[in-house]
Amino acid sequence: MTNKCQIIGVLDNGVASLCSPAMAALNNADVVIAATRVLQLFSSSINSVECKDLSGNLAQVPEWINTALEQQQKVIVLATGDPLCHGIGSFLSKKLGAEKLEIIPNVSTLQLAFAKIGMAWQDAKIFSAHHKDAGEWQKGCGAEHGLYALLQTINQYDKLAILTSPENDPARIARMLVMENMADLFNMVVAEDLLCGDEKIFQNISIAELANTSFSGNDVVILSRLQAKKPELLFGYADQAFKQRKPDKGLITKREVRAVSLAKMQLTTTSIVWDIGAGSGSVGIEAAKLCSNGHVYAVEKNSADFAIASENARDFALHNYTLIENKAPLGMQHWPAPNAVFIGGSGGELSELIKLCLDKLQTGGWLVMNFVTLENLNSALETLKQSTALWDITQLQASRSQPILHMNRMQAENSVWIVSAQKVSP
16 A cells, blocks of 8 residues: 555644654645644644544544545644554554554653653653543542552552643642552652643642642653652461451451462452451452452441451552441442452351352352351352352361470461352353
8 A cells, every 4th residue: 555644743842843754744745633732733834734633533533544545645643742652543553454554753742751850761651641531539449430540550660651631630640649648659740831832840849739730731740759669478468467356366367268268269460359248358458469450349347347457458558449337238239340259257148148249240250258167158058059150169277386385386277168159151
């Protein structure tokens, strides 16, 4: 194909940002497609060609391009910065095929922002918050919120380059960091209206102050952690790492049982997990550590245990964990369908709870239950026998060494039955 759609990267200094081949292509164009702001920026150079505004019309752009190519017209799409870095380039490549495109990239606005402050950026995690407005961040929001993925990414990296939008602007991001008690962990720089006459660099300003600052909507955010994030244990924490109920200390899934139960849940980094009867929260908290881009929803009916689990979640600085105080299944109606469910306590309605969890589980997901009494084990098995789930039982008996005089003996922990059930296709 000789006639291709050319996607040209541009910057906010207009024609001055174009290389010679890009300028020549623009001068020979029959059709120019761009966002409203870019069309205005290049209005003096394209006033004699057909212009199409893609703002709010992104779905129609592939059709516009195909029509122009069929008519042997020279069609150009103007895109900010590098069209293949969170730009329209990848979208059009998927819709039209790379063979129909010729891409002339420009310097990314991210590069410009780092250059302005003299900071290397090859180790920065790139993230785009340029998507549908999801409103202000609220504590405890899950993956349904538009800023959830950004929060999890910030939590995992030391340096980030963030493309913002007029709605998800630097102030909104700063307010989220303040709400999540992360404002003191990062330095935040905002580069605004780069290469424009009113270019601004917001630097050496606290995140709390930036949270109340007004921005133009044409901004890049650079976040750098004040102290590098240290590698963290994902699971296998000692029982003593979790606060537990006193004076009857011990309402916790012991480490050995916890490890096997988590293994049975078959978690991935993006798993949605339900933890029913959270107790001290140990299983749900370790699941949250493993599911760094997923979310754990936990419920606990006992007020004292709810308070302890909440404190444990704060101590582990989790941002993908939601805990409610209620008797399951109350409060669970709006939770997203889980990939895995853990039942550590049922409040006496075990059969109904198992049926509910199997119904809500995603196909292929796992329900894992811990039992220490024969009665609850039998109740669970009778319910599973009436279902289509594939299930098995593991009996776990762990013993731990205890000192006795100048020697050691083995002290047995309670025997636990771990019941695992997988939801299969109907």
